[in-house]
Amino acid sequence: MFKFNACVRLVDGTETTQLLTIEEKVCPDNVRAVSVDAISKVPFDGECAVRIEIEPTEDIIEYMADYRDWVWWCKPFFGADLKDVPKETQALVIKKADGDFCVILPVVSENYKCVLQGNENGKLSAEIFSHYDSLCTCRGLAFVYAVGENPFQLIAACVKSALKILNNGTRHISEREYPEIFEYLGWCSWDSMEIRVNEEGMLEKCEEFKRKSIPVKWAIFDDMWAEVRDFYGREYPERDDMFKLMHGSALYHFEADPIRFPNGLKSTIAKINDYGIKAGVWHPVGGYWRGIDPEGRAYEILKEYLIQTHDGKLVPDWEKSKAFMYFDTLHSFYRKAGAEFVKIDSQSIMDRYYKGRAPIAKIAKDFHSGLEASAGGNFGNAVINCMGMASENMWSRSISPISRCSDDFQPENREWFSKHILQCAYNSYVQGQFYFCDWDMWWTDDGQAKKNSLMRAISGGPIYVSDKIGRSNADILKPLALSDGRILRCDKCCVPTADCLTVDATKSKKALKLQNTVGKYGVMALLNLDENNGEVNAEVSPSMIDGIYADEWAVFEHFSRTLKIVKHNEVFDISLKNADEYKLYIFAPLKDGFGAIGRIDKFISPKTIEYVCGKTIKLVEDGPYAYVDNYELHIAE
Numbered sequence: 001m002f003k004f005n006a007c008v009r010l011v012d013g014t015e016t017t018q019l020l021t022i023e024e025k026v027c028p029d030n031v032r033a034v035s036v037d038a039i040s041k042v043p044f045d046g047e048c049a050v051r052i053e054i055e056p057t058e059d060i061i062e063y064m065a066d067y068r069d070w071v072w073w074c075k076p077f078f079g080a081d082l083k084d085v086p087k088e089t090q091a092l093v094i095k096k097a098d099g100d101f102c103v104i105l106p107v108v109s110e111n112y113k114c115v116l117q118g119n120e121n122g123k124l125s126a127e128i129f130s131h132y133d134s135l136c137t138c139r140g141l142a143f144v145y146a147v148g149e150n151p152f153q154l155i156a157a158c159v160k161s162a163l164k165i166l167n168n169g170t171r172h173i174s175e176r177e178y179p180e181i182f183e184y185l186g187w188c189s190w191d192s193m194e195i196r197v198n199e200e201g202m203l204e205k206c207e208e209f210k211r212k213s214i215p216v217k218w219a220i221f222d223d224m225w226a227e228v229r230d231f232y233g234r235e236y237p238e239r240d241d242m243f244k245l246m247h248g249s250a251l252y253h254f255e256a257d258p259i260r261f262p263n264g265l266k267s268t269i270a271k272i273n274d275y276g277i278k279a280g281v282w283h284p285v286g287g288y289w290r291g292i293d294p295e296g297r298a299y300e301i302l303k304e305y306l307i308q309t310h311d312g313k314l315v316p317d318w319e320k321s322k323a324f325m326y327f328d329t330l331h332s333f334y335r336k337a338g339a340e341f342v343k344i345d346s347q348s349i350m351d352r353y354y355k356g357r358a359p360i361a362k363i364a365k366d367f368h369s370g371l372e373a374s375a376g377g378n379f380g381n382a383v384i385n386c387m388g389m390a391s392e393n394m395w396s397r398s399i400s401p402i403s404r405c406s407d408d409f410q411p412e413n414r415e416w417f418s419k420h421i422l423q424c425a426y427n428s429y430v431q432g433q434f435y436f437c438d439w440d441m442w443w444t445d446d447g448q449a450k451k452n453s454l455m456r457a458i459s460g461g462p463i464y465v466s467d468k469i470g471r472s473n474a475d476i477l478k479p480l481a482l483s484d485g486r487i488l489r490c491d492k493c494c495v496p497t498a499d500c501l502t503v504d505a506t507k508s509k510k511a512l513k514l515q516n517t518v519g520k521y522g523v524m525a526l527l528n529l530d531e532n533n534g535e536v537n538a539e540v541s542p543s544m545i546d547g548i549y550a551d552e553w554a555v556f557e558h559f560s561r562t563l564k565i566v567k568h569n570e571v572f573d574i575s576l577k578n579a580d581e582y583k584l585y586i587f588a589p590l591k592d593g594f595g596a597i598g599r600i601d602k603f604i605s606p607k608t609i610e611y612v613c614g615k616t617i618k619l620v621e622d623g624p625y626a627y628v629d630n631y632e633l634h635i636a637e
Helices: 151-166 190-196 199-211 239-247 264-273 297-305 320-336 347-354 360-379 414-431 449-459 474-480
Strands: 002-009 020-026 032-039 050-056 060-068 074-079 089-096 101-106 113-118 124-129 137-148 186-188 218-221 253-256 278-284 306-308 314-316 342-345 383-385 402-404 436-438 512-518 521-527 536-540 552-557 562-567 572-576 583-589 595-599 609-613 616-619 625-629 632-636
Touching: 002 020, 002 032, 032 050, 032 151, 050 137, 060 414, 074 414, 089 151, 089 414, 101 113, 101 151, 113 137, 124 137, 137 151, 151 414, 190 199, 190 239, 199 218, 199 264, 218 264, 253 264, 253 297, 253 320, 264 278, 297 306, 297 314, 297 320, 314 320, 320 360, 342 360, 347 360, 414 436, 414 449, 414 512, 449 474, 449 512, 449 521, 521 536, 521 572, 552 595, 562 632, 583 595, 595 609, 595 616, 616 625
Parallel strands: 186 218, 218 278, 278 342, 342 383, 383 402, 402 436
Antiparallel strands: 002 050, 020 032, 032 137, 050 124, 060 074, 060 089, 089 101, 089 113, 101 137, 113 124, 306 314, 512 521, 521 583, 536 572, 552 562, 552 583, 595 625, 609 616, 625 632
16 A cells, blocks of 8 residues: 655754664554664654655545644544645545545654654655654654555554554553443533632522423533632633633642632532532643642642743643652542542643653653543543643543543534534544543533534533523433433444545535444434535435444434335435534334334434333333334334
């Protein structure tokens, strides 16, 4: 599939094709692993120690590059010419001219990070770097790749092979356990109160949930509930002023702000618990956006575990034992106050905090080892990782199970919805091999609430909202969960179908098709993301959902309550006139013309079925349901 040419760059600017050996070996599942081995008396350039030019030997049609477009986030780029592959591409999926796919996955090894980008020769470059100018060896796995007809099997095989070679303790998603607390509906304080979050508001929101019979079971104290004295006496006429204030402020103490939480964090959490709601706390890795206040109580407690950044911030030391002591000091305090989980923000800040102090890969692994040990010991790995999509983060967390897969949700913004859903779906193709993907909080009362609720239903990850006080809409949440708040969660991370994987749904006049499974059932949502709000089309088939098979299928469309009977490889056509039209298909396997659909008032209806015995359907919880008998749809209201 590829030819390789490589050179090394030394810290003095010299480039040479000497000093370097490239090895390619075949792993299980026909994954090919490309490693480098270079030794020099002069240290390698910290910004690019080795460059491998990758030249395809077969024609390609198009590709999707999942790349880091900002410090914390990734998004997809769709193209046909390899020279346009963006910098810091962390995975590349190529559609070949013969119809097969090729997946190229750069890795983070013991000391080095590899990323892809296009070059002026119309080829691809693998850039291997450490952000550290004192290494005289560059040795280890650079990237893996595989070719075949199923892109979902390819990415899984690539990740598993790479993790086995690296052998650094990082786990595949199949070895991570989803926390029980996130099997229920949640709420986050951010959009409701922003940096002025307070006890009165938290309790008022809990009272609203009780009054409206909304079964939220967990709540996050978000940015910034703790004591930040830089806020005192400060006003922010515009939202941008608030962000300037946040990013210019440091953490005074990790106890709750004494003005907004007069009896402390523990007291407020106990009151929240009285509503049957568990609590978790948000914190960024650095204390706050400008680190730890040198005049504050937090500094006095944590100073042995801090380091000063190049621009003067006081932040946790990256060295494993000190990182652990820093986070354990915080986390044990939160736990003793009653918190049952944490959301940890700003994780892809490694470059800005520690660049040049050690190899970036070692920094990230040591840092995350300390963080994961603390979060695991204090919260049983009930953690939402956030703002951490850089590959050094993705490849370094050993066991924590959940990670955000998109930039922040923006309410009442149709243009942003398309960008947000593309980020979530395509980032999940890569990140979903490591973590259950968090598609972020959302609002139940904005103009696209039903679409957003549908996206969270199919995501396979946690579902939590950030409605302002008084504005939660119970009807929008009902299709997502049972009466006790347990969400009807799909089995896997939601990803595009194979025929959408390398196609830009905003420009192609094709619907975006998103897929997931529930046992032997398939789930597919279709969206119109056309940038001109024009009509889009799609072909739909059970065979497009990865991991399921039956000879015959009942295909139930949730919103229209209509039924189609199709064979496994049979295709039917649909169209969506504009962005306000969307569909949800449930694929139920049929046996002798019979199959259960489940409760039709819930998006993920198969999850409402406890068991089927013959033609007897037992539901987890009573409600209107549908089934197919003798190839005809029956609805029991």
